[in-house]
Amino acid sequence: MYSPVVEIDIPALQHNFAQVKVQAPHSKILAMIKANAYGHGAIACAKNLPDADAFGVARLDEAILLRQAGIQQPLVLLGGVLYANELDVIAEYDFDILVHHPDQIAMLEAYHGAHKFSVWLKIDTGLHRLGVEPEQAADAYLKLKNCDNVRQPFRVMSHLSAPEQANNPLTTQQYQTFQEITKDWPEEKSLAKTAGILAWPETHFDWVRPGIMLYGISPFADKTGLDLNLKPVMTVRSHLLRVDQRKAGDSIGYGGTWQCPENMPVGVVAMGYADGYPGYLREQAPILVEGKVCKVIGRVAMDLLMVDLRQNLHAKAGDEVVLWGKGLPVEKVAHAAQTVPYTLTTAISFRASRILLTGSQIQQQYA
DSSP states (O other): OOOOEEEEEHHHHHHHHHHHHHHOTTSEEEEEOHHHHHTTOHHHHHHTOTTOSEEEESSHHHHHHHHHTTOOSOEEETTOOSSTTHHHHHHHHTOEEEEOSHHHHHHHHHOOSSOOBEEEEEBOSSSOSSSBOHHHHHHHHHHHHTOTTBOSSOEEEOOOSOTTOTTOTHHHHHHHHHHHHHTTOOSOEEOOOHHHHHHOGGGOOSEEOOOGGGGTOOSSTTOOGGGGTOOOOEEEEEEEEEEEEEOTTOEESGGGOEEOSSSEEEEEESOOGGGTOOSOOSSOOEEEETTEEEEEESOOOSSOEEEEOTTOTTOOTTOEEEEEBTTBOHHHHHHHTTSOHHHHHTTOOTTSEEEEEOTTOOEEEOO
C-alpha cells in the first residue's frame, strides 16, 4: 500500500534564506526552526543554513537535540526559563535565553554557577503574550545590565501582532512604543518577523526573525509564497489507490455529506488526517492528480481521502497525487481548511516518509 512522502527541497530553503538577506541586507538573521522547523525537519534545515547568525526554538528539548546534532550557532530559547534548575542545562549547552518576566531575572540573579548567560530581553509592545510590560522595561533593563550572571551586551526584542495587515495601525503603534523605550539603549534590537521583513522595513533593526518565509510560504492572506519570489520547501505526495465510476446521486465517504451530481470517476488517495491532512474542510480543497487540479470531496478519513476526477478522466490507480507544495501552494489548501499554512506543515505525522532533496538531486531519507 502506498504511503505519503514528504519532500524537503534544500535549494528552495536556501533560496528563501537569500531572499531574507535581500529584504534586510543590514540585519543579522535569527532563523526560526521551532516546531521541527515548522514541520520541515529542524536538524536538516539548520545544517543547510550555515549563514544563519542564530536559530530560534520554542523549548529546551528542541535546543538540546539541535546541539547534540552538531549545530554550533547560538540557539535562542524563545519560551525562556520556567524553573531555576533549567539554568544548569542551559549553561551546559550555552543556549541563549529570552527573558520575558521579572521572575526570570530573579532566577538569573540568584544563579550560583560560573556561567554567564546570553540574554534577549523581550518587551510586550502590544501582542500581550510574552514580554515585560513597557512600564517594567527600564527596571528590567537595569537589572540585566547589573547582573553578574548575564553576558554583556545582551539584546532587546519585541513581537509584532499584526504586520500581515497593511492597514492595521497596531504595527506602527508597536514600532513607536519599541523605539521610545529603547531609543537610548545601545544594545542590538529585534522586532521584525516574516511579515515585518517583507512589508515594514522600518522594523528591521539589528536582527530579523524569519519564520514561515524560510519555508516558501506567504504570511499574507492575499498572496502565496510564489507571489513573493519564495519557493515551496515542502511537497507532500501520495498516489491514487483506486478509481471507480460512480453514479449520479451516489454518496461519498462517511456521513454521505457529498453526493455525485452526475456519473463521474472518483479516486481514493492514500492520505488522511492521521498523516496530517486537515480533517475538516470548509470547501472542496484543490489537489493535483498527475499535474491536473482536481477537488477533494466528502469527509477526510483517518487514512484516506476521496477526489473528484472529472478534471482528469484518464486518472488510474498508481497515479501521483500532490497534496500541497510544488504546483499547488499550501496557502490554497489552508484556505479551504479555514486555517493557516502553519497548521498544515507542522501537522505532518510520523507515518509519512521524509526525503531530503539536495542541490545535486541526491535523495536522502531522514527522520
